[in-house]
Amino acid sequence: MSFVARPALRAASRAAALSATRSRLALAVGRTAVARSYSTEAPKTEAPKAEVPPPKGSGNTLLFTVIAAALVGGGGYYYYSSANDTVVVPVVPKPFVPTYEDYKKVYDDIAASLESDDYDDGSYGPVLIRLAWHASGTYDAASNTGGSSGATMRFAPEALHGANAGLEKARDHLEPIHAKYPWISYGDLWTLAGVASVQELGGPTIKWRPGRHDEDASACTPDGRLPDGDKGADHVRSIFYRMGFNDQEIVALIGAHALGRCHTDRSGFDGPWTFAPTYLTNDFYKLLKEEKWHWRKWKGPAQYQDSTNSLMMLPADMCLVKDKKFKVFVDKYANSNDDFFADFSKVFCKLLELGVEFKPNQESWTFTATNA
Ligand code: HEM
Known part of the structure; x- marks a missing residue:
């Protein structure tokens, strides 16, 4: 069976x-x-x-993850990686947008750095004003090149232009402040230093706004855009008209020579223009008019000397009283420090803004002098 x-x-x-x-x-x-x-x-x-098994994180889980990532990431971005089946959200740091308060800190640090017993007449202010002016005074209105945006004096050949001799003292002085506030452009730092120096040395309030961008050496301006001290009114006009200034503005600007001094190892000229070279007043115009100026007898470049042989004037300064159209404004400013301050405040701001493309809604600010 x-x-x-x-x-x-x-x-x-x-x-x-x-x-x-x-x-x-x-x-x-x-x-x-x-x-x-x-x-x-x-x-x-x-x-x-x-x-076919459903992919991990598919459907609602994936949708939820993506929305959450977008919310957490804010302005960031995400992508879906099919290789390891994950949503990757790179951390995109939000750009630091400095405010008025941040620039005010820079201003205050510059102001606190000015006094120095070891430097010249006791202040870095005059040489910082000259740095701001030489960075800005390269502007050419016809080609819209030069000006304080770019800060191209950091590079040769512009740093080596004869007119800029000695300005490494000013640039070097500001380096620690740039290191402390690395977000500020050099153009903004140098011009803000000019503003701080004018105000801290007793001058008028200057409006200022940020917006300059650093450029590389290829943006350096050609030599010859800044004025020579040994020349007269035609030269002075051609240099400043090129930037877009008129006679009144030229005379107001050069009143900054109330501050600081000439150095034989920089320009070759020698001595201060006024008896109080760390205090801005209309003394430059008063002395131009009232002093008896004579040629200095020395081996250096031709310059004028006062009756005490302690002050100086450049031929380019002297043309302001020799030229009748310029002289009208020398008289005006010699008679009124208020008029000088009012006009200098406007024209110095204009100088520092030549050629700068600010954001359309960028307001101008003022900073209170620390000694006010
Ligand atoms: C015709 C126009 C100008 C000429 C020829 C001229 C020339 C000079 C020269 C030769 C020096 C001496 C540099 C040195 O040896 O250290 C000097 C210094 C100075 N300039 Fe002018 N400058 C002119 C316009 C201006 C303007 C427009 C400003 C500012 C708004 C200015 C501000 C200064 C200051 C503050 C110093 C003193 C710098 C220091 O003490 O180190 N200058 N200038």
């Missing part, structure tokens, strides 16, 4: 095994997206959906 039954049993189990194999085969083929029952049927290319 058992013997007879065995073949039948084997056949039955063989049939069952064959059927199971067929089913497994059908499933395996289905996973490769080609399921076919008979050879005459066209292959079905649609993958059985149940066979």
